[in-house]
Every structure is written in C-alpha cells, then in structure tokens.
Amino acid sequence: MTSEYTGRETAGEPAAHQLAQGTPVGSALDTDDPTAWISLDIEVRELSRPRLYPVHPRPAPPRRRWLSRVLPPLRAEPEAASSRPSPDAGLAVVRALPPATYDTEPALALALCDADGHVREAALARIPTGSALLPLVVIRCADWASPVRDRARELLRAELPARTPEELAALAPLLLRIDRRERGTFAAGLLETALRTPPYDHLKAQLGSADRDTRRFAHRIAAAGQVLDPAEFARSAARDPDVVVQSCCAEAALAGVRPDAYDEVLGPLLAARNPQVRAAGVTALRKAERPVEAEPFLADRSPVVRACARYVVRQYDIDPLPVYRAWCAEQGPAALPIGAPIGLAECGDRQDAGLLWPLTEHPDPAIRSRAVAGLRTLDVFDTGRLIPLLDDPSPAVTRETVTSLIPSARRIPVDHLVDRLTPDRPRHHRLASIRLLAAQGGTRQLRILRALLEDEDAKVRERAGRTR
Template sequence: MDDTHTAAATRLAGGTPLTSVIDTSDAAAWTGLDLAVRELVRFRPSTPPDHARATGRRFWWKRNAPPPSPNPSCREPDEPEPAVALCHPDGRIREAALRRAAGLPAPELRPLLPLVAIRCADWAEAVREPARDLLRAAIPGVGPDTIVALAAVVLRMTRRRHGEAARTMLEAALREAPGPVLDALLTGGDRAARRLAYRIAVERRHFSPERFAAAAAADPDGVVQDICADGAVAGVGPETGDEVLAPLLRSPYSRVRAAGVTALRRAGRPGEAEAYLSDRSPMVRACARYVLRQYGIEAAPLYRALCAGAVIPPAAPLGLAECGARDDAALLWDLTEHPQPGVRAHAVAGLRVLEVTDVARLTPLLDDPAPGVVRETVTSLVPWAQRLSVPELRARLGTEHPRHVRVGAFRLLVAHGCPELREIAWSLIDDAEPKLRANSRAMLRS
C-alpha cells in the first residue's frame, strides 16, 4: 500500500465518489483502496452507528439507513458510504454491507461491483457467499462501461486462495455476453482481461479468420498473438486466400509468421513455405521445413542451393546446419569468408550446430570487423578456451581494438581461467568501455 491508496481511501471516507478517487480501470487501484480503507478504519475506530444493531455475529441495518464510514458524522446515503463498508475490517460489517448492496438499484450497484468481486475472495465464508450470490446475479447485466474494471479486478483476485469462483462466473457471463461487452474488453488496457476476452472470442468465433489474422499480426502481446493466430488458422482450408494468410506471413512477430507458415499446409500451398527456409527466426525455419516435409520435399538440397547462389540469405547457412549433415561443414567453412557479415556470422553458428570446431581456423575470426561474427565465434570457442593463447587474447584487450573484439577476448579469458585473470580484471575496472568495466567487476566479485 502506498500514499496514493491512503489518500484515495481518505477522500472516499470524506464523501468523494469512487470514480473521482481512483482510476477505476486499474485493478491494482481497487485492491489498494480495499487495503487502505481497512487500515484507515482500523486506526480510526468508531462504534457502530445507532442505525445498526447487532444480533449475534451479524450487523443488520435498519431500512433506508446507510452503512457506516470512518466518519460517524457523515450520514448521507451516497456511494462512498457502501464502498467504505464493503472494505471494512469487521467481517460482520462487510457481510451486512453486501446484503444491503443486494437491494440497491442496478445503476447504484454497478460502480460497486469491483469491490463485490474482491469480497468474493474474502477470507470469511460468511462474506464470500453473499458476495458471490450478488456478483452472479449482477454480472449478466453488466455493460461495456463497467465490464473492463470488473474483469480486471476479478482476474487479479484469482491470485488469492478463494478467487477462482469469481473468474468462473466472469467466463460464463462472457460466453453469453453481447458483442459490445466483449469488444470493450478486447480494447481495454488490462492485459489479463484482454487475453481472456480473446480466448472467449475465439471460442465464440466472434470474429472472422481475417479479423483474427490481423489482430495476431499487429498485437504486441505474445499470448494474444498465439490465441488470435489459432483463431485465424482454424478457419484456413484449401479455398483460403491471402486475406487470412498474408497478414500472418508478413507479421514482424516470429510466432505469428510460424503459425502462418504452418497454415500453408492446410491451405495446400507448400511451395510458398520455401521462401521461409531462411527466415531470421529458428521457429519459422523449422515450420517451413515441416510443411515441405509433409509434401515429400527435403529442405537440405534447397539450403545447399541457397548457400551456393550469387545472393545468399543471411540465415541460410544456419538453416542448412539445422537439417544438414556434417559433410556440409566444408560449405559453411567457405562461407566464413563471405563478404556479408550476416552470412559469416550464421556460418559460424551453423558450424557450432554441426559440432564442428577447428580452434586454429576460428581464432582469426575473433578480429572480424562485424560484432555479430565475433560474438558467434566467441560462443563457439568458449568450450575450447583452454586451447587458446592467453598472450594473444590479452593483446586483444588493447584500446586500439574495437569494442566487440575486446569484450570477446575478455569473455574467453574468463572461460580460460588463467592464473593472471584477476590481474587482468583489476586493470579493466576503470576502463572506458562500460561492458568491460561491468564484466571485470562481476568477475572479481565472484
């Protein structure tokens, strides 16, 4: 709980409406308010007002009398009063507030529903059960203006021991909810609510495959990408055109492209998968090989042709290593001298995949002008660092060398574990290169 929640609780107790004291679309604001009101009331105790009478373990309010607040002088039956009572530390008061809230007209009850959802996970069974009954009766009538805040709170409360019941009610209601209610969640700001809404939208086939494909291709949330891609692919068949597949295949997100490439099999268009054999993503390349293999097309000969062509896609050497044989290492060694840095880097990575390591042949690549090539070379040489010359590695730490060469040399020296390593690290703790400073200090601490 922070000062913001405390201030919100104080303003609520003073009569300010809920919508003015918190951001009602933020689930954390609701749970923070619940805790803050509880602490506020606990440190400002008051006896129950005279319009409440105790009978056993319960409090019952006289007809038309408002629930209590921390300020006994406040007697107006407005929205802040029941909101405070729903968060009260005394379980008897929370229970009585829920029973009173059940009699409120729908327009007055709706702003309180997120607090009712919190009470559905209350530790006290006598509070939980009335809250669940109230939410179960109210949630089918919730409109787009209320569902975003309510769903966000319900999903946040699933982290608590008794929070699943409200989630079950929410999911059941959304499966039958009008389209605008579901659409409000899909465009809302709460991530968990959007994910749930998209899952239910796929179950209900709320959108066309084209709409799901467009959402998968553009949404930055990886979970939503998977959900929408599944919804789009479910509608793919032999008659499917580019209106579904094109957005998936053009997406900047690899998991979405992978779904699009896999869908080419269902669409009966395996030839188009060949263009993705050299995709920058390993997952997309694997999906392309799978689609081709389902139609009896082996990918290795296609990769060899790509690697021997005049224009070589950067990821083609690595793709060849992923499905080729150790005999392909000769072709990859030749590509370590290719003029394109991307081809050189992927050739080195491909040799590592094939478990072909020639320390003497790889060592000159530690001076490559391309950082990516040096990074892949260092990764390949780390298991063989004991075979490297410490004086040569130490010479590469000189400031006349590029940053990536110096950083790579220090990484190999650490892997080597030479006796003078601590001396080398001490010489670099004030180096002008931040990465070297950080790495040397981390090594000395360990």
Template sequence: MREGARAARRLAEGAVLRDVIDTSDPSAWLGLDEQVRAEEWYFPPYVAPAWEETAGGRSLTAALRAGGPLTEGQLALALCHRDGRIRHRALGRVAGFPALLPLVAVRCTDWAQPVRDRARERFAEALDAEAAARLAPLVRRLADRHRGDFALGLLGEVLRQAPGERLAPLLASPDRPVRRFAYRLSVEEGLLSPAELARAAARDDDAVVQNLCADAALAAVGEADAEEVLGALLGARSPRARSAGVTALRRLERPGPAVGFLADRSALVRACARYVVRQNGTDPLPWYRDRCADPGDPALPPGAAIGLAECGTHADAALLWPLLDHPVPGVRARAVAGLRALDVTDLPRMRRLLDDPAPGVVGEATLALLPSAGLLPEPWLAERLAAGRPRWVRVSAYRLLDAHGGVARLRAAVALLGDTDERLRTRAELAVRRTRPWGADAEVAELLGRARAHLG
C-alpha cells in the same frame, strides 16, 4: 503512509471517491481494499486504523448500524472494513451505487463466508454486459486469488450472452490476461472469422494469444478464406504465427510457398518449411547448397547459411567457410553459428572474427571459440581488453580470458577493476571476490593484494 491509507483518511473526511482514486485502475481498488485495514506495514494487530478514530470514521460506523444515510465514499470504506460484520452490512446498502461494483467483486473473494455469499448475490444481480466489459481487468486479477473463480465464471456467462461488440475493447486491452480471456471466449463462441483470428495472431505480441488464434483460424479455415488466412499468418512478424501458416500449407495442399521460408530468420519457421518441403517429396538440402554456393551473393539471406548447417553434413562446412567474408554481417554471423552447429572449428580462421566490426559476428565467434579458449594467446586477448576497443570486443576478450581460468582469469579481472564500463567492472569484481589464494604463487598474491586495495 501508503497511498491506500491516505485515500482511506480522505474518504473518511468526506472526499468524493473519484477524486481520491483512479476508478478505472484495478490496482487502485485492490490497494484501497488492502490499505483501509492498515496504515503501515508495521501496524499492530487488533488496533483500529487511524481513519476509524476520526469524526468521519465514527459517524460511518454509527450510520451503518443505525441504518442512516451513507455517502459513496463512506460506503466504500465500509466495504473494505476490517470488521466482517460491517462489510456484511455494507453489502446490503450497495444498491444504487454502481460505482462501487468493483468492491463488490473484491468481496466475492472475501475470507468470511457470510460476506462472500452476500457479495456474490449482489454481484450477480448487478452485473450486466456493460459492467462486465468494464470490470474484466479487475475480475481477471481476482481470479488468481483463492475463491476468485466465481466472479470470473459469472463474467464469462454475461459476456457470452452479450453482443459480440462488447468484447472488442477487451480484445484490444493492454492487459495481457484480459486479452487472453477475451480471445478464448471469442474462439469458444465463434465470434471471430478465420481471417480475423489470423490477423489477431499476426498482430498480437502475446505468445498465448498467437497460438490460440492461429490454431483456431486454421481449424476453421475453408477454401474461400484460405488466401486471406495464409496471407496474414505467413506475413506475420511473430515466428509462431509464421510457423503455423507454413505448416498449414501442407494441409491446404499448397506446399509451393514453403520453399520461400527455408531461409527464414526463425529456426522454428525454417524447420516447419523443411517439413512441408519433405512431405511434398523434395529434399531441401540441395536448395541450401545451391543457395550458399556463391559466397559473394549480396542477396543471400542469413537464414540460408544456418539452415544449411541445420540439415547438412560435416562436409557442408566447405560452403560455410567462404561466407565468413560475406559483406552482410548477418550472413557472417549465421555462417559462424552454422560451423559451430556442425562442430567445425579452425582456430586461426575463427580467431580473426573477434575483430569483426559487427557485434553479432564477434558474439558468435566467441561462442565458437569458448571450448578452445585455452589455446588462444593470453597477451593477444589482453590487448582487446583495452579501453579504446569496441565494447563487444572487450566483452568477448574478457569471456575468453575468463574461460582460460587460473591466473589468466585473475589478471583480466584485476585489470578491469577500475574500468569505466559498469557491467564489465561488476563482472570483474565478482570474479575477484570469488578467487581464493592457492599455492605460493607470488603473482597471485600480488594481484589479490592490488584487488584488496582497490575494493577495500
């Protein structure tokens, strides 16, 4: 029996509503509404749920039809009843039961128009600023349903007329759609200053909120608060917020700080920084070349290496090759990525990086070598599948052997069928199962026989 059906039975037996469900959880209300009408997924249609056959269930229906007194729990069951006439009658009795307003909101999306219309009347009568803030998570979920726009529209109207502090809990809500709704409302009503919007863009982990708040902050920023807005955006962890701040440097006629973002860890921020620098009349390429000129510079940021490749030419590979021996793993990895972006590959020089102690470097080297995997010696790669090797080396070796194709791929897959690494073993099993015998190759037949014996 599902939790909602269990809750319905307890309510019919006289349990108090707040003891049966978590009244602060929107999912609990939606689950109750659904499960009051059916106990199990295989419940046959047109047969009453078991709770209706209990003494409490029968007394509920009788009291509702006769106008007798109802408890909060009984009225909750009536609001979710399978019979639309009972739901309609129950909506006429909800006055004086503010705890049932969530179910009234649910009935605003009811499939029966008389029920839906009465629910909307009751919801409009009862919804105030305090209730709107409390019900926002539930109403926002209901908005995704057919006919769910009414409750959301009413919620917005009430909150627009409420004091700004009513939105504060919604702006900090863990529910992402609720935060989006609250920030849109705040932006439309001008409830937050540009500095507050910039801090929100820098702080929030949702891309929609980041873009919304950053755009609104920059649209409203003035000379007086420019420093605070730019400081929040440029110092943000999110690349979206930082890129918005960097791009705004040009509009605010402060292009100087953009140079400091040419080597940012984000490609988006680097591109925006190059745009601002170019618009200020400076070519960023010499800056990248000068920054990468010393391959032993311990302060070299990884973004400088990949940034050089992003705006450089084929000849700039000469500055990237020495960086493959840089002491910082991030620089080595970005240098490999830069060489790949410039379409420059030297098999012997790149191949040694498959034994690099840094997983990021091995991963980038693998991507660079995949198009030339067939030129790498199969026995040399097979050695790196050994169980004693670091996991990232083994994964790299398997990817390259898989790219070999043919019998090399099958050998590598069969060798890993009994491996202790579950993910590698699963990939190997899939490769073997997809293999179809070809030709009269005795080795292929022997490998497939070993695989069948292992897999069963």
C-alpha cells in the same frame, strides 16, 4: 502491504484519507486500475482494525480518528487489556444504523472495506442500483466472512447482466484478479457466463482490452466457440503484442479456415513478427497443398520456422538441401537470404563447410554471424581461421566466434587477448577477450581479470567480476 497491491493515489495522499475527507471516489483513486481498488480495500482494513488485545491500555491511535469522523463507532473500543467487544453489541448498532449514515459514496466505500464484517455486510445492503462501487462488491465476493460473501455475490449476480459491454470490459481486469484468491472464482464465473452468451457483444468488447489477462481470457473463449471469422483470428494473431494471444488466435484461425479461404488467413500469419505464428502459417501450407510458398521460409531467421518449412517441402518430395546449397553458392550480396547459412548447417554435412567459410567475409554481418554459427553446428573448428573474426566490427559475429572458440580457448595466445583489452578497443572486443581468458583459466588470467575490476567501463567491470 505487499507491492502487488500498491495502487495509484491522487494528490500524493492515500485514497482512504481522501475519501474520509469527502473526496469523490473518482478523484481519490484511479477507478480503471484494479490494483487501486484492491489497495484501497487493504488500506482501509488496516486503518479500521480495532486493537482487541492491546499490550498496554491506551487511547485509540490517530489513524483511527479520521475514520471515526466519517463513520459512527460501530464497535465498542476495549476499556481494558482483557476486555473484548461483543459481536452481538456491534451487530445491534449496525441494525439500528440510520440509512443517512451511508448517504455519501465516499463513506459507503469506506464501510465496504471496514475491518468489521458487520459493517461490510450493512454497507452492501445500502448500495444503490448502478453504483460505481461495484468493484468493491467484486472484492467482497471473495470475503472470508460468509454472510458478507453471500450478500455480495447476490448483489453482483443482479448487477452484472445490466452492465453495458464497455462497463463490463472495464470491470473484467478486477474480476480476473480476484479469481486468483481462494474464494474468488465466483465473480470470474459470472464474467465467463456473460462472455459466452450470444450475440457476444460483451466478448467482442474485451478482445481489444488494454489488460493482458483480460485479452487472453476473452480470446480463449472466442477461440473455443469460433466466435470470430478465421480471417479475424489471423489478423489478431499478427497484430496482438501478447504471444499467448497470438498463438491462441493462430490455432483458431487454422482450425476454422475453409479450403477456399486460405489466402485471407495465411497472408497475416506468414507476415507476422512472432516466429510461432509464422511457423503455424508455414505448417498450414502443407494442408493447403502449396509447398512452393514454403521454400522462402527455409531461410527464415527463426529455427522453428525453418524446421516447419523443411517439413512442408519434404512432404511433397522436395529436398531442401540443394536449395540451401544453391543459395550459399551465390556470390552476389543480395542473392543470399539471411537464414540460408545456418539452414544449410542444420540439414547438411561437414562437406558443406566449404560453402560457409567464404560467407564469414560476407558484407552483411547477419550473414557472417550465421555462417560462424553454421560452422559450429557442423562441428567444424579451425582456430587459426576463427581467431581473426574476434576483431569483427559486428558484436554478433564476435559473440558467435567466442562461443565457437571457448572449447579450444587454451590454443589462443594470452598476449593476443590482452592486446584487445585496452580501453581504445571496442567494448565487444574487450568483452570477448574476458570470456576467453576466463575459459583459459590460470593464475595470470586471474590477475588480468582482477585488474579489470577497476576499469572505467562498468560493463567491463561487471563481466570481469562475474567471470572471475
């Protein structure tokens, strides 16, 4: 059994064993977990599989005996290594099977997962209307045996429309999981039909599903049909934790927004944490003819948002470069947006390095790190001025400095780096020295890295081994 189908089991005992002892299905497995149903199907299939070609004749294994206590012997066990039970004989037994054989839900669940297709088909004929075993019917819709598959699909087609929106939302994760199988598209097709049917109660019940795939599936359908109001799409884009849902909702919100309703849509988008959603909101400012509101996003933390903001202001003949220069020329700590130094480098030239060097001493480490990154973007390198930044108390500044110094690592004295490898140094200083020693190469540097393989700090040992 692969790890993909490992379901949760109660009381530390496999769900199939509990069902064989008469435990109710709801107590034997987590019925809200699609993986638990798939795991049960595989588990029972393995336990009920007959040994048709044993190497040496022997009695039925113990794993089969517990199942025989619940279900009658629907197949003849082989008497010799060369014998094989007749499918016709097994089918005759199933047809003569009294209805009382499946009078309990646990026994019916086991029969629906049995290795014998005749048993599975007979069990499908005995499922009552509204049964809690509908998840196993969904699995049987992708069964390899066409009689079982056809009967299961007929049953699911009749049962699914009668389910409430909440019941269908609970079943949807399994329907989508089975959709990945070779014959599993039927069940997901029924789900899609139900979700696309007005008044969309089933669809709205799944937009807040805890299952990620279900939310994605439901939001794609909602976006395609513009089922929600643009403001609702915008709020979903801002609060949903999944980036696929965020992007889908942001596009749907902007596609359906009216000119007089931009405030309700742009507010959530521009305040979203996801940079892709913010970028969509910033880009929409061009269509809304509000370029001034895009100017603060010129200094956004995300490069894609900054690029969209520059695009918007340039469409209205506003040059972003003077804005960046004015920001970086301000000396007050609170007057400088965090993304201004790197934004200046993205659209400036090497002469703007004069504004960035002073910012490497700014009190805010986020400003210092972006100033170093901006100097690198402008292709401005001064090893003598960068080396002191290796001792910066901020790991972010040190990382950016190392990245800038690696092309000229051989200019840094080895002893200077060795002094920063002592155990009393902060970890990010030690890691920076290891990266630069590895960039230098050489026999002495190799010996130093080899000695660090016995360091007390596990992170230092791992970095030294990897770079060496």
